[in-house]
Amino acid sequence: MSCEIRKLGGLDYALCRYGASKLQFRGPPRKTSVPYVAFMGGAKTFGRYIALPFPALVERQVALPCLNLGIPSAGVDVFLRDDEIMRLASAAQVTVVQVTGAHNITNRYYSVHPRRNDRFITPSKLLCSIYPEVDFAEFHFTRHLLNALWTVSNTRFELVVNELQEAWVARMRLLIGRMTGPSVLLWLNAHDEVSTSDPTIGSAPLFVTQRMIAQVETLAAKLIQVSPSRRAVSEGTTGMVFPKEEKKQAAQLAGVRAHREIADVLGPTIRRLA
Secondary structure, eight states: OOGGGSEETTEEOOOBOOTTOOOOBSSSOOOSSSOOEEEEESHHHHTTTOSSOHHHHHHHHHTSOEEEEEOTTOOSHHHHTOHHHHHHHHTSSEEEEEOOOSSSSOOSSEEEOSSOTTBEEEEOHHHHHHOTTOOGGGOOBHHHHHHHHHHHOHHHHHHHHHHHHHHHHHHHHHHHHTOSSOEEEEEETGGGOOSOOOTTTOOSSTTOOHHHHHHHGGGSSEEEEEOOOHHHHHHTTTTOOOOGGGHHHHHTSOOHHHHHHHHHHHHHHHHHHO
C-alpha cells in the first residue's frame, strides 16, 4: 500500500505494521497481548475516506481492542501469504472476515501480486492458449484484464469465471478453517449480486454468488449480510474525507452512515461470541 494513503484531505490513517508482517494496516496499532477482535477485508473494512470505520465503531461497543486488518483491493491471497497476520487473526477472540471479490486471487489462468492483489502479474500458458489474440502485456490490473477478456469472448470468459469462483471457495475455506476462535463471515451489499458475468457492470464483491457463500459459511460461526439502508445510500459521500479529484472513488465505497449500520449489526454478534 502506498504511503500516499496515509494522509488524504486531512484524514490520517496512522498506518502501522504488526510484528514481522510487511503489510501496512490502518492504525493506531491495537494491543495483541490482551483479548482482541480481528477484522480482515478490503477497502470497506479499511474504511478509506471514513474517520471512524466500522471496526473502530464496533470497538466502542464490545470493549475489546479491534484490529483493523483491512487492505484496499485485497483478495484472500494477501492474508494467506502472511504468516504473522494469519497468526494474529487465528488467535483473536472473534475474527470478522469480509467477503472480497473472486477476481483478485492467483488461479490457473493468471497470477496476482502477493501484497497488492488487484495487480495482474502474468497469464498462464493455459490462458494464453484460450485467448491467443490477446496481448497480455497491456494489462496491469485484474479488472482491466477481465474487462478485456469478456469483450473478446464472453463464451470463453465463462471458463475464467468458473475458475475464479472455484479458487475463491477453496481459498476462503482454507482461510476460515485456520481460525482457532469463532469467525464471522461479513457479506456486504449482498442484495446487489448480479446474474451476469460481465465484470464491467458486476458489483462488488465481484463474481461471488450465494452458492459460493453456502460452501464456506458452514465453517463460520455466523454469516452476516448487510446492505446500506435507503437513507445511507441517499447520504452518499456526506461526512467522508477525500480530495476533490477522488470523489468518484469515494462514492463507490460505504459512507459514514453505512459504516454505523454495519457496526450496529456486528456489535451484538461479536459480544455474544467473545
